[in-house]
Amino acid sequence: MRTAVERFDEGARARFGAHARTIVHEDELLRHPVYTRVLHWSVAGFFILALLSGFAIYTPWLYRWLTPIFGGGPTTRLLHPWFSLGFVLCFVFQLLNWLQPMSWTGDDTRWMRRIRDYVANADRREPDYVDFFNGGQKIYFWAIVGSALLFLISGVPMWFPTTFGRSMVSIAYVLHDIAALVMLVGFVVHIYEGTAAVPGTFQSMTRGTVEKRWAWTHHPAWYQRATGRDPRVDYEAAVQRHAGRPATDDRSSRA
Amino acid sequence: MPSGTLQIRQISGHSGSVPGAGVQREDQICKYIDVTTCIGCKACEVACVEWNDMPFQQTTFDNTYQTMPSTSWNFWNLIKFNEHPREDGTLQWLMRKDQCMHCEDPGCLRACPADGAIVQYTNGIVDFQQENCIGCQYCVAGCPFDIPKFNALTKKVYKCTLCSDRVGQGLEPACIKACPTGCLKFGTKLDMKGLAESRARQLREQSGFANAGVYDPASIGGTHVIYVLHDATKPELYGGLPSNPQIPAAFTLWKRFAKPIALLLGLFAAPVAFFHYVMEGPREPQPPDRPSREVPR
Numbered sequence: 001m002r003t004a005v006e007r008f009d010e011g012a013r014a015r016f017g018a019h020a021r022t023i024v025h026e027d028e029l030l031r032h033p034v035y036t037r038v039l040h041w042s043v044a045g046f047f048i049l050a051l052l053s054g055f056a057i058y059t060p061w062l063y064r065w066l067t068p069i070f071g072g073g074p075t076t077r078l079l080h081p082w083f084s085l086g087f088v089l090c091f092v093f094q095l096l097n098w099l100q101p102m103s104w105t106g107d108d109t110r111w112m113r114r115i116r117d118y119v120a121n122a123d124r125r126e127p128d129y130v131d132f133f134n135g136g137q138k139i140y141f142w143a144i145v146g147s148a149l150l151f152l153i154s155g156v157p158m159w160f161p162t163t164f165g166r167s168m169v170s171i172a173y174v175l176h177d178i179a180a181l182v183m184l185v186g187f188v189v190h191i192y193e194g195t196a197a198v199p200g201t202f203q204s205m206t207r208g209t210v211e212k213r214w215a216w217t218h219h220p221a222w223y224q225r226a227t228g229r230d231p232r233v234d235y236e237a238a239v240q241r242h243a244g245r246p247a248t249d250d251r252s253s254r255a
Numbered sequence: 256m257p258s259g260t261l262q263i264r265q266i267s268g269h270s271g272s273v274p275g276a277g278v279q280r281e282d283q284i285c286k287y288i289d290v291t292t293c294i295g296c297k298a299c300e301v302a303c304v305e306w307n308d309m310p311f312q313q314t315t316f317d318n319t320y321q322t323m324p325s326t327s328w329n330f331w332n333l334i335k336f337n338e339h340p341r342e343d344g345t346l347q348w349l350m351r352k353d354q355c356m357h358c359e360d361p362g363c364l365r366a367c368p369a370d371g372a373i374v375q376y377t378n379g380i381v382d383f384q385q386e387n388c389i390g391c392q393y394c395v396a397g398c399p400f401d402i403p404k405f406n407a408l409t410k411k412v413y414k415c416t417l418c419s420d421r422v423g424q425g426l427e428p429a430c431i432k433a434c435p436t437g438c439l440k441f442g443t444k445l446d447m448k449g450l451a452e453s454r455a456r457q458l459r460e461q462s463g464f465a466n467a468g469v470y471d472p473a474s475i476g477g478t479h480v481i482y483v484l485h486d487a488t489k490p491e492l493y494g495g496l497p498s499n500p501q502i503p504a505a506f507t508l509w510k511r512f513a514k515p516i517a518l519l520l521g522l523f524a525a526p527v528a529f530f531h532y533v534m535e536g537p538r539e540p541q542p543p544d545r546p547s548r549e550v551p552r
Contacts, residue, residue, distance in 0.1 A: 014317070017390070018539045029500055055518075057368045057369075057389070057391065058368075058514065058518065059368075059510075059515055059518060060268040060269055060368065060512050061270045061515060063268055063270070063368065063369065063370050064270070064370060073369045073370075073372075073387065073388075073389035074388070074389045074390055074410060075521045076389065077390055077391050078390070078391040104502050119531070119535075120535065120539055121535045121536065124541050125541050127422060142531070152469060158391075159394060160406065161392045162392075162395070166395065166398075166401075166503070167394075167395045167503070169393070169395075169396035170396050170397075170503035170504075170505040170506065171391070171395050171505070173396070173505045173506075173509075174505045174509050177514060181518070181520075184518075184521045184522070184524070185521050185524045187525035188521075188522075188528060189524060189526050191526060192528035192529075192531070192532070197528070197531070197532060197537060197538060198533050198537065198538045198541070199538075199539055200540055211540055212540065213540040213542070214540040216541075217538075217539075217540045217541045218538070218540070223409045234539060235542070238541075238542050239541075242542045242546065
């Protein structure tokens with residue numbers, strides 16, 4: 001089973017790669033191939049549409065703000081389940097694509113134990129064991145998987161209420177909201193971490209590359225696998241190079 | 256559509272106050288249905304279809320007198336026929352005019368997320384405004400009486416209006432006007448309740464129906480359609496009239512209180528993230544572009 005998924009993913013990456021490219025500069029590493037990026041932004045697009053159309057109906061306090069975006073209440077209601085199906089469909093492929101790098105390991109449990117230090121920016125670099133994704137990213141990913149599943153299971157009775165009946169719909173109504181709130185909080189944190197909080201991350205999902213510096217700082221174990229070099233040694237060499245340069249020169253000597 | 260003479264008390268999915276609320280006082284109106292004198296003639300069914308100008312549809316014949324299994328989007332008034340075998344072996348033929356009960360606390364209005372799709376007038380009528388309906392059918396789940404019906408073509412929900420267009424002009428509902436036996440009456444809630452109580456007392460004291468009583472369920476604050484039943488302890492016998500109708504907590508506690516609070520808590524993630532950035536700063540790749548030092552302020 002696992003191998004079939006891997007074969008599918010590799011084939012998909014190759015097919016997308018045949019029609020697109022990623023430019024990797026000398027001081028950069030390829031982080032997300034074209035296939036991953038296209039999936040990510042397809043998921044994101046459908047997610048935002050489903051989120052806005054869903055929150056329009058979520059509470060009267062948002063109804064008049066958000067329904068005009070979709071051409072009024074009836075079209076908002078009509079489109080919402082289709083946006084959601086688009087989201088679920090794209091996300092299934094992302095799930096297959098990331099099944100392996102997102103699987104939970106003992107290192108992630110170790111990482112979670114020091115989450116306070118992570119939030120407080122206590123360490124300049126991540127611990128050496130942090131691989132392609134850290135524990136927080138994996139928690140977000142699996143929270144989205146869980147809430148998407150909850151969304152789907154509760155969304156079907158709400159879409160076809162006559163088939164499922166009154167009590168099923170009223171239970172589904174609450175579960176759907178809980179899934180929405182989990183996703184909303186995760187989404188806000190995700191956007192923050194992917195843009196302002198960790199500079200250089202956003203580009204990994206647009207151009208597909210990250211600076212080597214970024215890789216040994218945030219994902220040292222992945223840096224080691226990708227380059228075959230010791231992240232600590234390379235980091236310290238870069239510090240030495242920086243120590244020797246004039247204080248005003250900030251561009252010429254990137255690692 | 257309502258007429259200008261009807262004042263609005265409650266609006267579904269509405270943020271803020273109700274325009275004109277409390278400006279004008281109106282009598283609470285009520286439809287009185289005495290099932291003990293109903294002969295099942297269906298004049299009210301015809302009057303309803305006629306007045307509301309609804310196209311008639313093909314129906315299902317199930318070897319009973321009932322016109323169709325349940326009310327539908329274009330058939331709001333249905334006499335339900337039920338054969339009830341009594342303990343002494345005799346048969347009781349129960350007929351109940353089924354339609355919207357116009358609850359004092361309407362589950363449909365509570366559940367509705369669309370601003371202005373359901374309104375309650377100060378006289379107690381609960382009315383659907385199809386131009387604002389979004390077709391989500393939450394009202395179907397909110398209603399304890401299985402009354403709102405969805406039209407898949409127009410993607411709107413319909414139900415009995417208690418002839419708000421007639422009542423607004425000082426007329427009685429069409430079904431009341433058509434009733435030949437006088438088992439249907441229309442007036443103020445106070446008058447109809449009094450009439451129903453005295454009829455129930457008559458049934459108990461003079462007609463041998465020891466359990467006769469009035470159906471005006473307190474669990475939803477009473478209804479603006481009340482029944483006189485031979486046996487008020489078993490309303491379920493009359494085609495599934497619930498003895499204790501309830502609005503699901505999803506549309507009361509959850510929708511009114513938990514949802515907005517949970518949303519605010521969820522959105523709180525945004526200022527937390529923002530102030531995290533302000534206080535802790537970005538997590539830059541190391542070593543940073545420019546020589547830097549940290550200061551504790």
